[in-house]
Amino acid sequence: MSKIALDDDSAVVIIGSGAGGGTLANELCQKGISVVLLEAGKHETAADYQNNEWDSFGQLSWLDKRTTSGSWRVSRDFAGLPAWICKTVGGSTAHWAGASLRVQDHEFRAKSHYGDVAGANLLDWPITLKELEPYYDKAEDKMGVTRTNGIPGLPGNNNFKVMSAGAKKLGYKDCHTGRMAINSRARDGRPHCRQLGFCFQGCKMDAKWSTMNTEIPNAELTGKLDLRSSAHVLKIEHDDSGKANAVLYVDDKGVQQKQKARIVCVAGNSIETPRLLLNSESSKYPDGLANSSGQVGRNYMRHMTGSVYATFDQPVRMWRGTTMAGIISDESIHDPSRGFIGGYEMETLSLGLPFMAAFLDPGGWGRDFCRAMDNYANMAGIWLVGEDMPQESNRITTHATEKDQHGMPVPNVHFDDHPNDIAMREHAYQQGKAVYEAAGANHVYPVPAYPSTHNMGTYRMSEKSRDGVCNKYGQTHDMNNLFISDGSQFTTGASENPTLTIVSLAIRQADYIAKQMSSKAI
C-alpha cells in the first residue's frame, strides 16, 4: 500500500469509503492519481462479518450520537438512530441489499415533468439520463448486476414466490428477481450467492458487490492508494484564496493528524457530509463550506418507505436466501391519477426473528404483537420505496450543545413527511396488502419506516449556483477543488435504490477530476 506523507499536497483526499468514495478512489488510482482514503470505521472483511443481526448491527453500524426532530415516525421510534448506515471500510455497501436500478429519464427532470408542487423544492438535475447512460453501463459491469451484461437473474427464494404469485394474480407485469449486484454465477474473482439470508449483515461469501471486496483491493493493487481506516475526519481546512488544502482527522491511535490535499472529495453519506462541511466553518465561510446558496444540509431525502408483512396458513421461511429477492416495478411510474406524483418500487425484504421483533411495530407489545411473532415462520415481507419530495426545511444541522466523542457538534436530522409522501405511502400499503391477499394471506401487517438507509440530497447538484451546492460533476459551485461524491449530490430522490447511481456518478466524477488535474484547472 502506498504511503503518502501528511505534508504531501499533491494527492486527492477522499473522505468515506462507501459506494461513492470507494469507487472514486479506485477510478482515480486506475488513472495513476494518488489517493488518500480516510474511513472512520475499521477494516472489517467477510471473515469478520457475522450471521447474527444484533451482533452485526453493533459491529458495522454508525452509532455515533445523532439527534432527530420533526414529525416523521422514525424520530419517535428511533430518536437517536435516524439512519441505519455503516461505519466500516466499504461504508454502507457492507449493509446494502444489492438492488441496482437506473433512475428513469423523467425522474431526472422532476420539476419540469411534475410541475410545481406546493411545499416541495423540486428542481431538474443538471444531468440527463442520456449523459449518465455510459456510466450506468460501466457501473453495472463493474458491479456484476444481474440481468445486465448477459448475467442471469438470481433464483427466487420462498419470499419471492409469494410476491410473484400475488403480483401475477393482481395483474402486475414487471415482477422478477431484480437487478442485483449479487453474483448469480461466479464472476470477477467472487463466488456465486449461496442464499445465506444475511445480505444486511455484510456478505460472508463476498458474492455481493461492495467497495470493500472490489474497488478498494483493486485500488490497492495500483500502488496509488493510501487507505487509512479508523480515521475520523473532524474538519476540512482551506487557504486564504478559499481553496480546500487540508483535512484534519483523528487517527486509529486517537491522535489528531492533518493531511494536506490538492483536492478534497467528501463521501460521508448525506448526514455526515453536510455535518462535516458545516463543522468546517471559518471566518471566510461562516455558514460552512460551499454554502453561498444556503442549501447545505437542506433538501434531505430518505425515500418514502414502509413495509408490508403478511402471514399465511403455511410456512414461507422468508429468511432463507437473499434479503431483497425480487421486485415489482409496475408502480414506479408517474401517474397522478393515483393521487400523488412520482412512483415507488416494491421489493421483497426479510428480517430475522430478532429484527422482526424490533421493527414489526416499534414500541409494540401485547396479544396482537405476539400473534404476528407466533406466525413468524409463515411470514412474507416487502419493502416499499418511492420518491419523496425535497423540502428546504428537511435538513441536517449541527447541534448547538451536543458533542460527539471528538468534541464536534453532532448532527440533528429534521424531517417532516410531505403530503405527497403520505399519499404515496398509503397507496403503497394498499397495493402491498393487495399483493399478499391475492397470494392468500390470512393477516397483513403494515410496518412503519426503519431508520433511513437511503440518505440523499443535502448537497444537491444544480445548474445555477443559487439553487444548489454543486454542479453536475459534484464539484461545489463555491470551491473548485471541493467535491461531493455520495448521494448528497442527488437533486431529487427518484424511486430507485440509490447505490447504482452513486457509483455511476463517482465513475463520471473521476473522469472529470482527472481531466481537470491534467489541464491544471485544479
Next chain:
Amino acid sequence: MGVSCKGLNIIVKTDAPDGLSRRKFLQTGSGVLFGTLALSSGIISTLAPSQSWALPLKSFTEAEGTGILKITRCIFPHDKLDDAVYALVVKDLDAAATKDPAVGELLRDGLKQLDKKANGDWTALDYLQRENLVIKMAHTDFFEKIRGTSVVSLYNNEMAWAHFGYEGASYEMGGYFDRGFQDLEWLPNPSADASPAKA
C-alpha cells in the same frame, strides 16, 4: 453444568455433578430463579442439557425475579413459550440493575406498585387479573424498561429461534442454497424468466 445451546448459557443445569446447589446460589447472589422446561418442551428440550434450569441473580431476590418474569409474560404473552426464555429477560434486567442501581430501584418500585394495586401479593393473582394490572401501567418508565429489554432479549436467543422456527446463522452450513431456499410448494412457481434456475 453443560450447555448445548447459546441461549442456555445462563441457565445452569442444576443436577449436573459440578452444578451449584441452591444453597451455594443463595450464598453468592441475591436470589435464584428455578424452573422446569414444560410448555414448548418439544424443541427447546432438544437443546437443553436438562429439564430443569436455574438462574442466579445478582441484584434481585427470587420474589422480585419471579415478579419480573410474570410481568414480561403479560407484556409479551406467547402462551406456548417456555419460562426459560422469559428468564433471559430477567437475567438482562438483573445485569442492568447491577450496573445501574437506578434500574433496580425503578423495577422494585414498580413491583411494589403492582402489589399495592393488588392489595397484596400481585404474583398470587390469576393470570387475567395480573395482565389487567400490568396493562394499566403501560407507558410508565417501569413498563417501558421491561418492554424495551424484552423486545430484544426475548427474541435474540437460540431457544426462541427454535421455538419460532427461525434458523439463524447459515454461513457455516453453506447457506440455504441446497437447504430449502425455494422449497415452498403451496403456490405456483414463478416463470423461469422471472426466477431463473440456480447455478
